Amino acid sequence: MQVSIACTEHNLKSRSSDDRLCSNRPTSCGSTVTNGGHAKCRTTAVLTHNLSQNSPQLPIYLKESTSRGTGMKYRNLGKSGLRVSCLGLGTWVTFGSQISDEMAENIMAVAFEHGVNLFDTAEVYASGKAEVTLGNIIKKRGWRRSSFVITTKIYWGGQAETERGLSRKHIIEGLKGSLERLQLDYVDIIFANRTDANSPMEEIVRAMTYVINQGMAMYWGTSRWSSMEIMEAYSVARQFNLIPPVCEQAEYHLFQRDKVEAQLPELYHKIGIGAMTWSPLACGLITGKYEDSIPENSRAALKGYQWLKEKVTSEEGRRQQTKLKEVHAIAERLNCSTAQLAVAWCLRSEGVSSVLLGVSNVEQLLENLGSIQVLPQLTPQTISEIDGILGNKPHTKKESRS
CATH class of the missing domain: 3.20.20.100 (NADP-dependent oxidoreductase domain)
Incomplete structure (x- = not known):
């Protein structure tokens, strides 16, 4: 099996110290690694050392980036x-x-x-x-x-x-x-x-x-x-x-x-x-579109969306509308619309x-x-306040263990 090592700045800087670590060390193949000797075993040792040293930083490429021109996050x-x-x-x-x-x-x-x-x-x-x-x-x-x-x-x-x-x-x-x-x-x-x-x-x-x-x-x-x-x-x-x-x-x-x-x-x-x-x-439910009635041009009024109409007019739908009024108050406090708050709330999830x-x-x-600008305002305190209103935060396995 061939092993290739990327020539990163970290590897270049650590090469001399890694060679010292491998120097005069017995290897799995029964030989002793000396400076300039048994390159294959030394390479394996360097690779193992670098992986163990770098493993906490491996997900660096998963970081979110923001476009300077548009403000969009990727x-x-x-x-x-x-x-x-x-x-x-x-x-x-x-x-x-x-x-x-x-x-x-x-x-x-x-x-x-x-x-x-x-x-x-x-x-x-x-x-x-x-x-x-x-x-x-x-x-x-x-x-x-x-x-x-x-x-x-x-x-x-x-x-x-x-x-x-x-x-x-x-x-x-x-x-x-x-x-x-x-x-x-x-x-x-x-x-x-x-x-x-x-x-x-x-x-x-x-x-x-x-x-x-x-x-x-x-x-x-x-x-x-x-x-x-x-x-x-x-x-x-x-x-x-x-x-x-x-x-x-x-x-x-x-x-x-x-x-x-x-x-x-x-x-x-x-x-x-x-x-x-x-x-x-939620198909417009969160925007308050269906708070009083079902508009003629809304999705709930379209043919084939009877399920949405029933959901909006159900007892559960009315309870949700009541909770949304409290969420709307938080949106006003953050100087954004309920829709922007709802989308930003989705974006904050791991x-x-x-x-x-x-x-x-x-x-x-x-x-x-515009919800992207609202995202930084969703502090743990604000999220906790929204959770208290909704009363539907799921219990994760991690939370269950604690």
Whole structure:
């Protein structure tokens, strides 16, 4: 096995001291290392020494960075090397259906100008029209492909039995269909848009590995998978030398906390799984849009969103509205909107790589982007105050042990 050592400043400075440490020391191969002798064993010893010395500093590349030009913050996607904007733009409901293509282009242009480099879609959004709209905008704007990240999700691709699920057939054919609609050679991340009990985990992981090896995707992730299912995929990947997932897409907002705060952090530390969260405003519930009634142009009034209407008008929904009034008072104190506070609250969570925004106009986008300025104001005292209002903070394993 060949061992290569990066010629870092630390290694150069410590080389002489490391040589002294190795000098005249018995080695595992039975010989004695002297200065200038048995280079292979000395190299191994230096490598071991440097790793033990540097191990606390290894995650340095995971640090958040801020663009001087836009103020956008960038984070690693989980513990992969992919850097994504902490706020991404989602296309669920809006692109290809609720808003015009012209408005969609305006929103994307403003987002990109403000440092957003992550755009999320799915084969099922508007029956593929969302991908078509997104692809047309990218082509028209002429952005460098290397300057942004496109993610899409595979599961519901059509009415035929073979056009849905996570079989090898549908993962490959579904992604090819997405690429045609997006007019792209590859997507950066392909997500499995829920688990599929009819497809063996090994088949799913092998198919994801295949599309990555074929250059159709850079990474793969999961969406709405349980921790156990993600761990199973990771174990299968390690067992058969395949590519494991790097990210889980999960719903996360003030009233949906358990998965992102109690389950995913453990996966982040153990296997590097990051969180890309969606619905930070709970489909508009947190903005106070439904406080008195359901507006005609709101999502809860749309066909196919009866579940949202029932949620808003339920007893639990009314209790949540009462709590939101107290959260709104905190937002006023911080001189921001409730929406900005809610998005910033999502960003402060460990392991969250990016929060996907869903907006229908430029004004909403700009308001939500302002949440980055609110983030530094979320002190432990403020977070504790919000937790007291919500009364739904999940208990982590670490807290349980204490």
